[in-house]
């Protein structure tokens with residue numbers, strides 16, 4: 001099957017879900033169906049999940065400790081996915097996980113409560129909290145020059161578990177899902193359950209911007225060191241094995257939520273997440289809304305598009321329902337923590353608007369009667 005990326009100036013929507021070809025690195029087949037939809041069909045029909053679970057057991061048998069020492073790192077935010085994985089590894093597969101967590105820019109109450117509940121359910125955890133001063137400065141720079149204040153958090157989420165794996169001599173790191181495979185991007189690791197650390201990490205997750213590239217914007221080496229990924233040499237020396245749990249067990253985010261609610265007392269957001277209709281994913285940082293809002297500005301697809309596309313693929317809603325949800329919620333302005341976020345990043349409202357408008361590309365946006373309007377919407 002030939003998959004290709006459309007010309008990025010010509011906006012096209014997947015025939016099965018609601019995602020568009022503006023999502024970075026996403027591929028479509030010649031019938032106009034996106035790679036994550038095709039992969040979702042394989043998940044339903046052709047992947048032998050019993051065989052995959054057998055592979056998981058064989059993998060874990062290789063690493064399971066006999067004396068109860070930690071044998072697997074689980075990067076954990078306290079959300080549904082990490083809670084599900086940590087609990088499954090410990091109770092179903094007899095592993096001894098060490099959780100690694102990265103503090104968000106600004107905790108929400110429910111985010112903190114969920115992480116605490118997970119740890120209280122019987123897990124040891126190490127947490128990375130970068131200097132507040134540096135975190136703020138870096139997030140602001142990333143907002144200004146990359147259009148996403150979340151990038152520094154993203155660096156830490158990838159770097160910290162690996163650093164801890166090396167430091168604690170725990171050879172196995174179990175990530176959740178490969179976003180490139182599940183939600184759209186590079187399909188090359190679809191049937192592997194792992195990535196090529198040296199070539200994929202920076203390209204796929206950071207769009208080519210490594211933490212070191214921010215030194216030219218005024219950050220010092222001392223300030224960025226905790227955000228930096230260990231080198232490939234360090235990884236090789238430590239013989240690290242990093243895997244995606246979603247390769248081994250059929251990945252259905254909604255079911256992860258139900259599992260985590262039952263077993264580790266995970267709570268949903270008491271309020272609907274801004275920009276979408278859901279309450280179940282990614283709400284531990286007050287900056288979350290801006291990350292998704294900026295995706296809407298940069299690519300014309302926001303948080304509701306992403307949530308609705310997953311649910312169509314999992315067979316929970318129809319495409320028509322998804323289109324209606326996108327029209328209703330996509331691009332909703334994240335007003336709830338707006339003032340706090342401006343204060344945090346130390347920018348004024350007019351600076352904020354100027355930065356946002358910088359990321360509106362002319363093939364996606366036009367200004368009519370002083371208002372910005374998307375030129376294309378899913379239908």
Ligand SMILES: [Zn+2]
Nearest residue numbers: 014017034037
């Ligand atoms: Zn699709």
